Structures are given as structure tokens and as C-alpha cells.
Amino acid sequence: MADLDAVTNGIGRNAIGMMVLLTALSLAPGIAITVTCFPFIVTVLSILRQSIGLQQSPPNMLIVSLSIFLTWFIMDPVLSEAWRVAAVPLRDGQITLEEAIARGIPPFRHFMELRTNPETLAHFSEIAPARIDNPDSLSILIPSFMISEIQRAFEIGFLIALPFLIIDLVVSAVLMSMGMMMVPPAVVSLPFKLAFFVVVDGWEMIAGALVRSYQ
Incomplete structure (x- = not known):
């Protein structure tokens, strides 16, 4: 009887452990977004794509994948x-x-405290619910960190x-001076923007700047 109870308890503990593990795995993507540099990187890369004038190239999957691996590269010490x-x-x-x-x-x-804007953190501390009496609570630090990262991404963007x-303004002015008002400036300026980005080795420059911003 005692052996049966031990087996039952063991099965119960294993089931609870498996449930906790599955829950943690399901929350892992959200945790990765909230407590790492992923929001900053994916926002900057998205702004870059829109600035060039490309809607679906690189595709969203590639932008997210590149952001994930750059996040892994930056967050490796943490x-x-x-x-x-x-x-x-634990293992x-x-x-x-x-x-x-x-x-x-x-x-x-x-990591988050080093990257969080003190003013943003103070603002969230002021508007926090009365039940949160600890100013160092993660419920205050995490949203402050995310807002700080998005704000910084917009500045870089x-x-x-x-x-x-x-480039868009120059191309638009040239087309106007030539009387080609029916030609969309975005179509004409796109090759020039792509050529400019390739000449300055844009991808390596942007990726290097993103990494160095965390050093």
C-alpha cells in the first residue's frame, strides 16, 4: 500500500512538473519579447524596411528571425x-x-535596469496600483524597460x-523640374535608395550599431 502511494505521488509530481514545463515553454516567446533587446531590434529593422520603401522585402519572417539571432548574440552573457x-x-x-x-x-x-529610462521608471512607479508598494517590482520594471526600448528604437529609426x-525629396524635385509629375517618385527613388544602402554596406552597419549600443 505504501509503495502504491509512493508511485501515485511520484506520478502526480511528474504531471505537475510537466504542466509547469509546458506552461513555461508556452510563455517563453512572450518572456523573450519583454525582458530582452528583441523589441528594440525588431522595431529598428521594421523602420528601416519602411524607410527604404519596401513593403514585403525582407519578409516579416526574415526580419523576426534576424532580430531573434541578434538578440541571442547580444543577450548571450545574460x-x-x-x-x-x-x-x-536545477538540472x-x-x-x-x-x-x-x-x-x-x-x-x-x-540588464533591464541598465537600459531603462529613469524618467519612464519613475512615471510607472507613480501610476502603479496602490497594491504594488515595491518600486523594484518586475511589474513596474518590465513595462518601463519596453517603453524605453521602443522610444530608443524610434530615435534610431x-x-x-x-x-x-x-533621396525621396531630391528625386521628387528632379521629376517636378522635368515635368514628369505623373511618375510616382517612390518608384524612381527606390533603386537609388537600394544602391545607396548597398554602397554603404547597410546591413552590416546597422547590425553592428545595434550590437554596439548594448556594449
Whole structure:
């Protein structure tokens, strides 16, 4: 009877563990978006594509995939630290799942605190519900971090879009002076913008700037 109870308890623990694991895996994409540099990178790349004047090239899947791997490249020190202090002891059975989560949060918290605008963090702290009395709560830090990243992405996006806007204005002025008012300027300026982007080695320059912004 005791053996049967032990087996039943073991099956129950395994079922609960499997449920927790599946839940964590289903939440992983959302967690990756909220606590890493992914929002910043994917926003900048999307603005770049719109600035060039391309609607579906590169396709969304390629933009997201490139953003994921650049995020992995940038976040590797944080991920390695979280793996060392949390995942390895959990795998070896030295700590529980709850303790592993508690140990894995600080590396991401430190990363977000370095990138969060203090004014944005103070604003969210002021408007936080009364039940959140801890100013260091993740429920305050994470939205502050995401807003800061999106704001920074828009600032970088403006600098990226400016040269392409100048090309559009020049092409539009030339077409007007030639009396070709029926020709869409965007169609004519697209090859020039692509040539300009290729000449300056745009993809490598943008990717390098994104990575260096986190160093």
C-alpha cells in the first residue's frame, strides 16, 4: 500500500512538473519579447524596411528571425549567467524550480535596469496600483524597460530614415523640374535608395550599431 502511494505521488509530481514545463515553454516567446533587446531590434529593422520603401522585402519572417539571432548574440552573457546560476543547479537537482526562477531573474533585472529610462521608471512607479508598494517590482520594471526600448528604437529609426527621405525629396524635385509629375517618385527613388544602402554596406552597419549600443 505504501509503495502504491509512493508511485501515485511520484506520478502526480511528474504531471505537475510537466504542466509547469509546458506552461513555461508556452510563455517563453512572450518572456523573450519583454525582458530582452528583441523589441528594440525588431522595431529598428521594421523602420528601416519602411524607410527604404519596401513593403514585403525582407519578409516579416526574415526580419523576426534576424532580430531573434541578434538578440541571442547580444543577450548571450545574460543568458549564460542565468544558465549558470539557475538552470545548472536545477538540472543537477540541487535546487527547486522556485529557487531556480528566483536565481535566474537577477541577471535579466540588471540588464533591464541598465537600459531603462529613469524618467519612464519613475512615471510607472507613480501610476502603479496602490497594491504594488515595491518600486523594484518586475511589474513596474518590465513595462518601463519596453517603453524605453521602443522610444530608443524610434530615435534610431529617425536617424536611419533621414537619408532615405532626402533621396525621396531630391528625386521628387528632379521629376517636378522635368515635368514628369505623373511618375510616382517612390518608384524612381527606390533603386537609388537600394544602391545607396548597398554602397554603404547597410546591413552590416546597422547590425553592428545595434550590437554596439548594448556594449
